[in-house]
Amino acid sequence: MKKSDIFTPIGLVLGIIMISFGIISGGGASGFLFFIDIASIVIVIGGTIAGLLTSFPLNAMKSLPKVIKQAFSVDNHDLRTLIQTFVTLSEKARREGLLALEAEIENVEDKFIKKGVLLAIDGIEPDVINDIMNAEIIAMEERHSKGRNILEKGGEIAPSWGMIGTLVGLVLMLQNLDDPASLGPNMAIAILTTLYGSLLANVFFIPMANKLALKTEQEVFYKQVIIEGVIGVQSGQNPKVLEEKLSAFLSDEEQAKAGNDEVLEQEELVTNEA
Template sequence: MDITTLIGLLIGLAALAGGYLWDGGHLDALIVPSAMLIVFGGTIGAVIVSFPRSQLSQFGKALSMAFKEHRRDPRESIEELVDMAAIARREGVLALENRAQEHEDPFLKDALMMVVDGTDPELTRQILELEIDAVEHQHEGWAKIFEAAGGYAPTMGIIGTVMGLIHVLGNLSDPGSLGPAIAVAFAATLYGVASANVIYLPIASKIKIRSQLQITEMELMLEGILALQAGENPQLIKKKLYSFIHAPHKTTAESAGEARGEED
């Protein structure tokens, strides 16, 4: 689990509640069931209307992506690809067949099997790029669900507030109750704006960042597989693949090894 997502949500909600309590407020005044029903129920309804069932059925996967750590360090993928490139250069790509069949990453497994089967490099690239595009498109759809919720929630909050004010103005016989009634009406606006900016939109951003990391790793694997298939020098492959990640990941020993590889 990615603890930063949970910590961020808790800090955001705690800051809102803490600021309210600091000024002498009471938490029970923020709990307004009718406003919750209007805002959260209305937001859920609007999202359901906006997206097809096939996309909504993946809501759990989308939420899971925001709370789960990235699968693996890209440096591990690089080292693995470099190791396989050395084996392929020394023994041939057929030597990777068993390793390909047992690999846990479905994308890399499919890529390796295409190389072992002797698939044309250009066709291999086309197929893998289509897979990457499909994954990226899927992740964009997941993020759009939360972005839509972040857009609808504040509007539902305003609607709830207007409905509350209509109720208040329709019962002016008791002026002493106007203040508390208006405060209750504005709770809907609070729910809408707070949920959009503390929950929905940040989760959408997290999904996009997670997607970028995964797509970058898949592109890294793609280039590594094609270089392996072309029989390139393993050290040159390492240098090429490290361009996909930040320079600080490289160690002095790795840089020295790459320099020796280029000299060879």
């Protein structure tokens, strides 16, 4: 299940606020006018788009909006709930056999869990299940990297086009040293294109790529836990043993919280019995 990641828009807005604060503190609200230059904007944004179109095929570029959208959402990877799911599956498999899990997994939303459990029901060997599911993880990483590469390349190209704009502005300025009226606009192109390129790279492209890389790492970790759970269920491991094994993937804080919850459940059970 996906939910909105508020930190991505917060980060973007905060970056813009910091830049605006620097401008206002130096020249007041009217200072914004000195930082707006259409020629510089066209050079940086147009040049970056041109560079990306040259670097990537059309199909990859069409997927860019979808890739960017991913940075504004977060997957709800609750490992404790996942572990409990496999404990439940393990208990049912030991009582009624693996075939009984076919009806049980109908209520499971995660397609990766369903695939793994169905492979176990079909009697596939654990090593083969591991290979099949890891192959899917590798394919997922490859798909994610293709979209992320566009953002990473944008982070490289934008500052470069900023430098190109700077060179253009300097050439124009040097050619018109005898015309004082043209020095200001040409200097603006020279300086602002570098600024725009750096901002586009460091406020948008690079942070977005980093966010997507982190999401991929988290998803790979989550799927690795699923593989261990599926193999544990398939091999008929004791539910308690399987729970302890999968709990090793929890952080220290999550393990401590799980222990506290278990103590509270036991106290509640004793109270109810009394």
